[in-house]
Amino acid sequence: MSEFLLEILAEEIPAGVLPAAREELLRKVSEAFAEARLGGELAVHSTSRRLVLVGEGIADHQPDVTSEVTGPSAAAAYDAEGAPTRAAQGFAKSHGVTVDDLRVAQTPKGPYVVATKTVPGRPAVEVIAELIPPIVSKMTFPRMMRWGDGKPLWIRPVHSVLALFDGLVIPFSIFGVETSRTTFGHRTLAPARIVVVGVEDYFAKLRAAFVEPDAAARRASLVAQAGRLAAEAGGEPAADEALLDTQAHLVESPFMVRGRFDEAYLALPEEVLVTSMREHQKVLPVRTDGTLAPHFIAVADQAADPKGLIVRGNEWVLNARFADARFFFEDDTKLRLEERLARLGSLGFQEKLGDYLRKTGRIQELAERLAARLGLSAKAPLVVEAARLSKTDLVTDMVREFPDLQGIVGGLYAKREGAPEEVWQALYDQYRPASADDSVPRGDVGCIVALADRLDTLTGLFGLGLVPTGSKDPYALRRAALGVVKILLDRKWRLDLPVACSDALLLHGSLPRSRDEVVPELSAFLLERVRFLLERRGFRPDTIQSVLTTDCYDVADAADRVEAVEAARSEEDFVRVSVAFKRIQNILVQAGETGGELDPALMSEEAERALAGDYLQAKGMLDELILKRDYRIALSIMASLGPILDRFFTEVMVLTDDPAVRGNRVALLRSMRDQFFRVARFSEIQA
């Protein structure tokens, strides 16, 4: 059993692609080793310039493989004298055996010639030398590049490939780079060539050359340093797991420094400071008792900063960025948001859907209409004001500089201008929820504006036929749809999706696709997000399916029903009912006839009369309960019919020969089904 080491040294690989690249390399090589019968355990490591695989317990040599191959039939393989024919000779030759090695075996088709073929195993070094280059050179990255003569295509230029099997170089090349036992240390701290004899030696020598190949070890070191540096300044680093992951992928030698910025900048909105630190400079903010402190912690690909150059540089940059932000803030706030409206006319939203001024007009109208539909007309003046200002921050310098702060900047500016709380919060929160885990806007006004904005985008793009397909969703319409659904769910707002979509679509004027095409398609698209969100809340997929297949386009109502059905599923009688309904569905399909009115006179069986009696009594109550949307009690009444249904099926033959009796029974079942399926299609529920 042997050890294996592969290091691909390249120019700096983007931090964002490293996690997927590590996973792909590890998976593909592990699969290839398994398929080549080499076995062993592989692990992956990486730095900003390296992808590394280490393996242990790998076979030195593939085991031989013996297999049996069936050839021509015995009759075709041997002539009358029992001598092998050309067919037998050809078969033997093609499998590398002699005709004497062939034998005849009985198969279901009769006697056939069989050859026992042995493929001898090859040395692992040879096998690995063949399987690694195609895996590495065919790795896929979101944005690939060519270099030099323009032939290679990878994420970044490859400089060296180190490949050892038990200390011996595995000979192959990738993009013309021959393997060797050498690599290089840290780019600036130890750039010299390093000769490696094995896995342990590799790690020891790289660590001595200021390279920590283990990303988890780098991350742990960064966390410890950040904690210590922040504590020295009396605070703690902002908990930001994603940023720490990125920082660990940005360096080979994990080092952190603490810097200060001018306290005067703390007067700027905290959102601006934090975004600038995290997104632009990729440094960790520091908080003291929850309040932003004038410190930050920056990552460096270094081992030390004896002259304080790194601290000074980072401080200089951050102070410059904040000065820039302050300049934007002061400059932006010279104009009121109101005064920026006209400028939205030269900011394009979508080529065929016009500019943001037109979009603003549509959002405003739609928001007002939605407020009325939601019974919130009293909020209409605030909704209209918020909708009108909602996009004005897109033409501020601050948002041009910090696009992630769209909405937030508008909210902050509106607050400064003295806008009512519900209005500035609506601006601030309008892009929420950003994901399934994010919360929805704080108030009614914010939620209505957010709904209107997204419905406008969705109907416009669906109207143009720009519907997401597969992984392609350039306008982030899935996220927009998720936002619509999540707001309706969280606020428990009753809004019929096709109606809301029609409202929004009408405001676009003429679009290539008609309302009859767009509204059903978009409603179905939105329902998919309902399914997704409800599944995340832990409801069983078949429960959700049972409700969504009832043409339920009211999200909050669907959620109520799903919740009620899910709760009812623990009741024994309910299970009976859902089983019975599968049967009812089958019978109705089989019967294929509409059946007429129920006629008590045609009921001959006791069980039949009992069911009809109980059902008709329940039906009246259900009508009322469903109207009141009291689904729990409705379901419990339905469940109470379980035993009588069971009895009915045990004692009564529905599809009898007498057409009148049969029609009457079908009519009873159909009526029950139609009534019960107003809540959920129970036949969808798995027992």
Added chain:
Amino acid sequence: MDLQTLIHKLSEFWASKGCLIEQPYDVEMGAGTMHPATFLRVLGPEPWASGYVQPSRRPADGRYGANPFRLGKYFQYQVIVKPSPEDIQDQFVQSLAAIGIEPAEHDLRFEEDNWESPTLGAWGVGWQVLLDGMEITQFTYFQQAGGIDLAPVTAEITYGLERLAMFLGNRKSIFEIEWAPGILYGEVRHQDEYEASKYNFETADAQLHQMLFERFEAEAKRCLEADLVLPAFEFTLKCSHAFNVLDARGAVSATDRVGVIKRVRDLACRCAEGYVASRERLGFPLLAKPEAPDHV
């Protein structure tokens, strides 16, 4: 190190690496990439290596000289080497030492930053180079220009001279950079920044620039039909600048913008095709020199 010494050191360094030191192009442009020494020379199979300063005009970025970090015109030091040598990153790191930055004492990082120019039909892959957290350089491997896939590939290194000079001199404002001993950047350029902003934002005659755009475009097309690639490209650059002035003046609506950018890109793509064809007719003369790209 003052600004003029910085430029001098960079030229000296890249000349020592075999780059031809060229001069700024005398047509207004938004970036050193638009200099024919880059945009046209990256095309086709001929090797090329050069370095030059290019004043870059971005009318919409002007701030009347009031923002310490923003300029409507600034200077780029542009280095291009085709085909990209294997040690181009090392050469770049050495260039830092040449301007007084000892890389081992700093945090030097290459962070992903891909470049794209819709007006030029060009894009590349690379990094922003961060020195102690400060972006000092854009490093790009050109993948496409004028809509043409590039092979061999050119490495492009663009130093932001003002930022570098601010950093090296630890200045808090661009205008406080020492241009030469005893004279500051602001003393040389502040009036220019103020007046250019005043002109581009408030004074420019939008109708004139609209008309210029149309006429320059027509002239570029005429040149292309006459197989005059370089004049056609100059008029393309002039179109691009007229568009930038209109944009700063707020005279370009969003729908126009997409259309106008496409018109400039179409010209740039035709120039690129025309350039490759003209070099081919000449037999790609620089390919013939076996010693290229050492002093092309």
